[in-house]
Structures are given as structure tokens and as C-alpha cells.
Amino acid sequence: MPRSFLAHVARAALAAIALLSPMSAFAQAPAAKSAVATFAGGCFWCMEAPFDKLPGVISTTSGYMGGKKRYPTYEEVSAGWTGHTEVVQVAYDPAKVSYEKLLEVFWRNVDPTVKDRQFCDVGSQYRTTIFVHDDAQLMAAEASKAALQKTKPFKEAIVTPVELAGEFWAAEDYHQDYYVKNPVRYAYYRTGCGRDARLKQLWGAAEGK
16 A cells, blocks of 8 residues: 555544544734745644744644635545645744745755655645745745755755745644644654654754654
8 A cells, every 4th residue: 555645544544533632722813013924845734833933923824725626625635636735824023033034944844855745745735835925925935945956955956836825725723733732643643754854864953843
């Protein structure tokens, strides 16, 4: 049986179990002066934690972007036919943390050398993408990618695209703050999927825990 299928089944099972756990409220709404950044880095469970650590980040919300269907569900997106990819949308205070810093955190928590997969999760729904919301973000993202291509500590080319942000759909509540609500299951998934091992191989340290 393909490893990607087993990973999907395991992750779906963990998500189903989480439905039985106490729910936490969605992340607080962005403040009036906040800005928004959106990143696709494979499993959205694993992309909230590194951004939540940053001073100046107001909230992170797991969701879906890049597809055509309105109101997509996790089951539909994970099946791979809606065109969406899992993303984390970051609300932040530009006076406290720069978009360039968010880009730095993004790169070091993904494998930018592969297309349509991340670690053990395979399919376009797990592709990496920087979704930009305005011209300033577009310029910063392209500059960051170009600079990283010159200084990267690995040999492979960077294939992560920069695209204009589309409509964002928040994921179901049981996916939000999964690493907080289900720390043991989250740690098991990260290890079993080989995420930390690959990050260490690429960047020299697993920064996304």
C-alpha cells in the first residue's frame, strides 16, 4: 500500500479522534491594524506552531486556498480533487514583525525542493506556495526566493511558487490549534511523517516544532 495513502488514513483517523476532544475557540480575530499573510507548507497542523511563536503574530488559522470549489471540506480537499492546498493564514502586526521575517520562518519549515508533496503527504493538496496579498508582498516574496536560491544550504532547486492569494476558506474547528489541543498525536504525526528529519537534513535544524 503506498505510503502516502497510509499517511492520509492515519491523519484522517487522528482528525476523527480529535472530534471527541474538547474544542477550543477559533483564533482571535485580527486587530484593525493587522496585516495578513498566507502560506502553504503541507500539513497545516504543522505550520501554525512556528508562526505562533513569533512576537507580533496575532493569530494563525488553518484553511484552504487555490481551488475552485466554494466551501470546501477537509474530506474533499484531502481527496485531491478540489484544487485547494492546505494553508495557514497569519494575522500579524507589521509594526512588530516584518513580512520578510514571516518568509524566513516559512522557508525553514518546508521542503521547497519538491512539487505536489511535503514529507509523507503526497498530492497537490500538500503543495508549497507563497500566496501574496498585494504588490509589496509579491516583491518581498520574489526577492526572498531569489536570495534563498543563491544561499541555500542544499543542492536541489527551489520549486515553491509565488502566487496571488485567492479566496481563503477556514478549516473545520477541530483542525485549528491542533498541536495545542492534541500534543501527543501531533508529535506522533510529525515524527511518523518524517518532517523533522527532513527539515534537519535541509536546514541543519528542525525549527518547526
